[in-house]
Amino acid sequence: MTASFDIIRAAYAELIVSDLAASRHFYVDILGLVVTHEDDDAIYLRAFEEYLHHSLVLRRGPQPALAALAYRVRSQAEVTKAATHFESLGCPVEHRASGATRGIGEAVRVIDPLGFPIEFFYDAEHVERYTRRYDLQGTGAISRLDHFNILTPDVPAAQAHYESLGFKVSEDIQDDAGTVYASWLYRKATVHDIALTGGDGPRLHHIAFATHERNQIVNICDTLGAHRRSDHIERGPGRHGVSNAFYLYLRDPDGHRIEIYTHDYYTGDPDNPTLTWDVHDNQRRDWWGNPVVPSWYSEASTVLDLDGRPKPLVERVEAQEAAVTIGADGFSYTREGEAMPEYKLGNQV
């Protein structure tokens, strides 16, 4: 059943972290996110272009996990429609009073059909937008939250759920038997607000923030080096095939994966075409053919239910992408008009 409420975009994530001070050092001192509010239990962070209270909540807890992914809807009336929709699906639904999350008005938090804790909100406190605060932005200058990436065992089923919420597919990865390994869907006019990565789930793969320029991503790498924290870098910097974005993947002190991302493309016209990649194309995940580190496929964050309990995992039945491309990515390539060769290193021709 197609939902009748209007989701605007991916808006904030709430992560449980085991050491608030260590997380503050990573997200504030190194990445440069702005502290809107902090107390003994939580830190509320935003990026420089954002005027809502936060786009990331770090909440202290015993077990690193995802507590919620939140989408902003177009009006407060849409929040009520969202609650009605997920109640009609038989999903657990929690009505949250204004202020249940500091800076957020009345909201609804559900466990969606994929097993993820998802919040829908509209009313939120406005705070200073640091767009022109070049005196504060530092070298990373992270501008806004861009997307969520989740691990889910059945990508077509997950895709159908998000399409029922009005999302459209921009790109996906398939094989010639039609197995779907991953897909990217959007509400805002960029490549995605949500990426569905085939794997045991529900787990959070990453949340991504955008910068305006590629050099700001390189500056973040240089800053990590200066802090002698280069071990936070998991993958990249590089250029994605899917999305065309320049990217960097980091792991925070608890292992939560954060992507820094820039330079994808506009998808706002109604006839925006879907681009399908062959799973054997070693340039799909890195346009330069660099291999994907195995941890990028295998490691991810636990998600919690509405009572704060870790969600049990459902194993993926279809082939795992990492296995199809022989461990790390890049051990195969496709080239127009040529037969599939034996597997080769990603940068071998």
Ligand SMILES: O=C1C=CC(S(=O)(=O)O)=CC1(O)O
């Ligand atoms: O945001 C993304 C865009 C592209 C890719 S991929 O590795 O190029 O498939 C991964 C990603 O989902 O993190």
Ligand SMILES: [Fe+2]
């Ligand atoms: Fe991403």
